[in-house]
Structures are given as structure tokens and as C-alpha cells.
Amino acid sequence: MRRAAAALSLLLASACSSLPLPSVSFSGNSSPRRDAEVVAPVPPGQPQALYLDVITGLRARGLHRAAIAHLDEYERRFARTPATALLRAQSLLEINDDQAALTVFQSIRSGPEAAAARAGTGTVMARQGDWDRAVEAFTAATQLEPTNPRFLNNLGYALLRQGNSEQGEYRLRMASELDPASAEIRNNLALLLLSSNRAPDGERLLAQTPSPETRAAIRRAAVQIQNRSTPDRSS
Template sequence: MRMHVLPLLMLLGATALTGCNTTSVAQYKQDPVSLAAPERPPQDDKQLYLELITQMQRQSAWYASLAHVDAYRQRYGDSPALRLLQADALRETGQLPGAQTLYTSLTNGPQAAAAWHGLGLIAVRNGDDTQAEQALARAVQLQPLNTDYLGDLGFARLRAGQLDQAREPLAKAAELAPGNVKANANLAVYALLRNDTATAERIFSSAALPEAARQEVRRLAQQLRQPAARAVEPTTAPTAATPPLRRGTAASAPAAPRSEPRLAPSMLERFGSTPTSQESTP
């Protein structure tokens, strides 16, 4: 079951299917390496396996990917790239403490940007606006051209009522990817929250957003205007702590998840569009 909290993003980044969409669930039972061409050099098997696990996740086969993560680790051992795939799958299947622990272990290596992005998405789910903003800002700092990270940061700031701070990352995402549906939809939500209907309509027109997309943008803007959008109800916080950022001090404990709004899946999924890979810099 997909559990998204940033409706126009991701996620986190923030996703719809990419690549080939014809793989059946039954195929996930096979050893991906056994499907490789016979002439493929053995040293390439590890990379092939990782690529096929990534493809499973793009097709939303999160539980199957977890099984293959275990199989990969038994055959080839552990690696930062494998732990990132596992963390993403744990997050998408609602196993947040385990995902948070893995992401935290990756914040100083080659997967650091993706790890901070994952921590930010978890913080959003937990209703911790401060930690979410810091983690997503760190991801953007490490990969300033990643439009998914920029969009997630901007929308997290919109959720927190930080309209002025949200403008820059949302505008960057829209200008870096002018044909990207979610980037334009995010910017339209921002415009509506600023009561700038004319700008929102211009975005709708220039991006050729379908009517269903426009209605969803208006619905989200109305939802985010309501005080309930920032309401918090008591609950148990995750056991794993997100490390503080150098540029700011994080809250001592994550805040409780919000009861409202229950945000929709990615806008790209709602629009039936196919995004690019979430964790790679454009």
C-alpha cells in the first residue's frame, strides 16, 4: 500500500511507474541475475541485480524488492546503494523506524542527498515541520538541480505555512523542468495560497494542465488554507532519531503525525503522467 504525504512531490519522491510497465508479479519471484543474457560478464551481475531491484520499486513492487534486497545481500554482501533501496522500500511499506535508521546511516556517504530526502519525507509523515524542512533543505543543498527535492522542500514549506520561503525552491523546480506537471502544479498551489488567481490560471494554461489537475490543485490549496492542515494529534513518535543538521538545531523529538489533511498520492500519479527517476539529479 502506497503511503505518500507530499501530494505534488516524490518522494517522496516522491511515484508513478517509469520504464517498462509490463513486468508481472510472478516475474519478481525469479532470480534477476538468471534473466541476464548468457554473454553478460559475471562482474556485471551485481549492477544488473541492483538495477532490476530499482525497476521493481519504480513499478511499486515494494515488498518484492525487500525480498530481493535480502537475496542480493546474501549473494554479494551489503553496500550503501543496497541500503538506500531497502530504506526506500521500508518507508513505502510503512516501516518508518527501520527506514529512518538506514537513512541516518547514509547521510555522510555517496547516497547522502537521497538519505536526507528520505528523512525529510518521514518527518513530514510524522508532522515534524522543522525536521522536515531541515532535512529536505539539506538534500537540496547536496543536489541543487534535483527538481524532486526542490519540489518536496517547497511543498513542505507550504504545509508549514511558510509561503515566502516556499517560493524559491518551487520556482527553481518549475524553471529547471518547465514541462514537468508536478513542478507546475506545485507552483500553482503556491499562487493560489497567495490569492494570486491570475498567476495560477496562467500556470494552468502555459503548462496545459488538464481540468482534473486544475481541480486537484484548487482542492489542495483550499485544504492547506484551513487551520486543520497544521493540527497535531498525540501519537507515538518513531524510535530512531533523525540527526541534527549543521545549519540548524532540530527538534529534540519528532512531533506527532497530523490528523488532517490526509494528503493524496503524487500529483503525477493522479494526472497519469510518467515521472523521471526520483533519486537522480536531472
């Protein structure tokens, strides 16, 4: 129930960088989970970079618990690094261990992984319905990587849920210009327009979404956002 109330859709998807990054958005189909697959052990002589590629591949296949096990083995053989910490936090987020993921995200304070860690923190805050802190975290991510469309998308969505649709639209349009092909960004922008009483503009964007189920979900979400922002005059 907490997750349903916190956000309409919170997914992990691949971003425009070498590591998977958290996203807040309406998306297409998520990858099927296949945690029951048998994963062969990595040979002892495996180079570190290749081992990390194996772990990233496990995550791409939805084998997040197996990825965590291999991260344990990698860090036992070599060392914990910001890159392995980020992979661990993202895997924990995928299996809904939000508190453990948050602890790891917040331990990454600098380096090339810092922006993704801030975005991961934002995703946890969004799942908890804490949109002020989500905006703060996603803002920090965009300050570190100003041209990352996924971070801008996340920030725009969080601003919408915070009640700041004007700034949310600005960020979403910026994200859309950076990544015009992104269905997630387009759907979030359509959601914002529909929930801001700009139905014709929203419907024009929504017409580009092929799935009738996704279109219906976005319309329902827009009504829910409108209802939350309407003052209760019954008292």
C-alpha cells in the same frame, strides 16, 4: 487518517539521477502495483551491478516487496552498501513502512547516496506532518545537491506547508527553471500561488494541467492551506 492530515500528496517518483528519489508533490498517475507477479530468481553468477539493475527494475514495476527480498539475497551474497541501503529504504517507504524506512535513511550519513537519504527522511517527516523537520531534511538534501530540481521541489512544498510561502516560492521557481517540463513542480507552484491569494497567477499555471481532477484537487488543497493559516477568531 494520519497520512491524510499530514500531506495532500506524498509520492515516490523517479528523479533526475540514477536512483528513484522521494518526492512531495501533486503528480500524475502513479504506477500500478503488481506485487502478485512471479519474479524469477537471479542466477548465482549474476554480476553485482547487473543484480542491482534487476532490483531497480523490480522497483520500477512496483514490485517493492520482491525488491526487498532480492536486496536480502544481494546483501547475503555480497555486502550491504549505501546503494543497497537506499534502495531498501525507498522500497520500505513505498509499502508504507515509514519507521523502518526512516531508520535506514538515517543510517546513510555520507557518500553519493546521502542527499537522497536526507530527502527520504524529509518525506517521512512530511507524511507525519512535521513540516519543520521536513524542511530541515530537504534543506540538507539541497545543500548536498543544489541543482536537483526534485529536492528543491520538495523543499518548496515543505516550506509552503510550514507557513513560509515566500521562501517556498523561491525554491519552487528555482526548481521550475531547472526542470521546466515537470508537472509536479508546476502544480506545487500553482498550489502556492492559489493559497497565497494570487489566484490569477495560480490559475494561469493550473491551465497547463490537463487533468480536471488534478486541477480540482489543487484548488481544494489551496483552500485547506488557507484555512489552516487563518487564525481562529471565534473565541
